[in-house]
Amino acid sequence: MSHMGYRCLMAVDREQVLRSAAALLTRKSTATMDEVARAAxxxxxxxxRHFAGRDALVRALESLGIAECEAALATARTDEGPAAEAVRRLVREMEPSAGLLAFLYTENQLFEGEEQNEGWARIDAALTELFRRGQESGEFxxxxxxxxxxxxxYGLLASGAWAVAEGRVARNDFTHMIVELLLGGALRREEP
Amino acid sequence: MSHMGYRCLMAVDREQVLRSAAALLTRKSTATMDEVARAAxxxxxxxxRHFAGRDALVRALESLGIAECEAALATARTDEGPAAEAVRRLVREMEPSAGLLAFLYTENQLFEGEEQNEGWARIDAALTELFRRGQESGEFxxxxxxxxxxxxxYGLLASGAWAVAEGRVARNDFTHMIVELLLGGALRREEP
DNA sequence: CCGGTGTGAGACAAGAATGTCTCATATGGG
DNA sequence: CCCATATGAGACATTCTTGTCTCACACCGG
Incomplete structure (x- = not known):
């Protein structure tokens, strides 16, 4: 009975399980617990043993997503410097979480129970504030x-994650594609 | 035994059923057939009676989505005029189908059976060709x-559909928001 | 070497969803 | 007016999924 627990032998990598679960559930949202296990x-x-049931699994996915988003927001320091650069840093930080976020974003059923959405509210607020700041500064x-x-x-992050997962876009281009489209759009700029 | 059939009395509006099913399944992809029925x-x-089972329902959704996309492509005449204008016409034509497309786009499980994806292949090819044409003409x-x-x-259409459905974006702004972001991006243009 | 711990495989019952059926009812055309 | 058609409600068996349990085994530390 180790009072610290969890740090033992060949324990399952909980985060790895969650990631593969997100990847599978994004592609096939009706996947069975057995399929999720196999995928992991x-x-x-x-x-x-790790997740009491499907609900608990989804909750854990949501918690992980929220935690990673907040970590990305903190690391990217979205309240500093030019808003465009902040967006670029943020997308770069969010890239590893994109698959998970794609699942959470498309699975709006999460918002029915409305237990945990306070986390999302904070994240949405931070993102909205970033864009508002960019508008105020004249950048956007x-x-x-x-x-x-x-x-x-959110939508572009999901599209990017899927496009990369299915090999339609190179993984290395992920951040560039998303940021350039979000900020600059498809139209050619006039030469300055 | 009407040899023409279908044009009888208070028959269920098949397309209406499919649309409400798409709206529900987008929000809660694990919805029961009973829930789908109630929603419709x-x-x-x-x-x-109308759809032999869940699979048949999803197939019908896919068929409808493909048909509406091809209709939108045809109506928008994406091979004529400036590519930017073609994109604008296309998004306008696709707006009524956006909810359905959001479901189909996020439900990649469809591609497992790979029976019907030839329709999507044609649509993807047409879209890709449109953007390629815009690049070649120097617009993009x-x-x-x-x-x-x-x-x-696709991702922006889905985001737009959800944002409108949840009241975060005004329905009338749908086309403008998507087209302007896709083509122009968030950055302010220099005055010409 | 041996005990603790985490895992895989499988059995099992309880529950949910599905697919099919029957019957009653309402509607509109002939 | 009557009949054909489409629907709603519900019963029913089947199948799938879930949640729980047991047992055997592999690994690591002492």
Whole structure:
């Protein structure tokens, strides 16, 4: 009975399990617990030891997503420097979480129980504030609302994650593709 | 025994059922057939008379999505005029289908059976060709691949559909928000 | 060497979802 | 008016999924 626990032998990498679960559930949201376990390379029994059930699994996914988003926001220091650069730093920090976020973003059923969305509210607020700050400083156009820009960022992150996962976009281009499209759009700029 | 069939009395509006099913399944992808039926305002028995099962329902959703995309592509005449204007026309034509497309785009499990994806292949090809044409004409920048722009268009359509459905973006702004972000990006343009 | 710990495989029952059926009812056309 | 058609409600068996349990085994530390 180690009073610290968890730090023993060949324990399942909880985060790895969550990541593969997110990858699978994004692609096939009706996947069975057995399929999730297989995808993670563990048995259903072990999966069930770590996550009491499907609900608990999704909750854990949400918690992880929130934690990683807040960590990305903190690391990117979105309240410092030019907003455009802050967006670039933020997307770079969010890249490893993109697959997880794609699942959480598309699985709006999470918001039904409305237990945990206070975390998302904080994150949404931080993102919206970033875009608002960019508008105020004159960097961003004002005909696209900060709320929509936030929404679009989520959508592009999901698109990017899927495009990379299916080999349609090179992994190394992830940040560039998303940031350049979000900030600059598809149109060619006039030469300065 | 009407040899023409289908044009009888208070028959369920098949397309209406499919649309409400897409709206529900997008929000809660694990919804029951019973929930789908309720959402469509019909009984489970009737739903099952029209769609043999969940698979058949999803197939029908996919068929409808493909048909509407191809119709939108045809109406928008994406091979005519400036590419930017073509994109604008296309998004406008796709707006009514955005909810359905959001479901189909995020439900990548469809591609497992790979029966029907030839329709998507044609649509993807048309979209990619549109962006490629815009690059060739000098309208679009060339550091964002046509494949990525296609992917981003899908993602933004989905984001837009959800944002409108949840009241975060005004319905009337749908086309403008998507087209302006996709083409122009968030950065302010220099005055010409 | 041996005990503790985490895991995989499988059995098992309880529950949920599905697919199919019947019957009653309402509607509109002939 | 009557009949054909479409629907709603519900019963029902089947299948799938889940949650729990047991047992055997591998690994690591002492």
């Amino acid at each position: 390379g563990i048995s259903r029994a072990t999966l069930h 156009r004002i005909d696209l609302t900060p709320v929509w820009l936030t929404e679009a960022l | 305002g019909i009984s489970r028995a009737t739903l099952h 920048r060339i550091d964002l691949t046509p494949v990525w722009l296609t992917e981003a268009l």
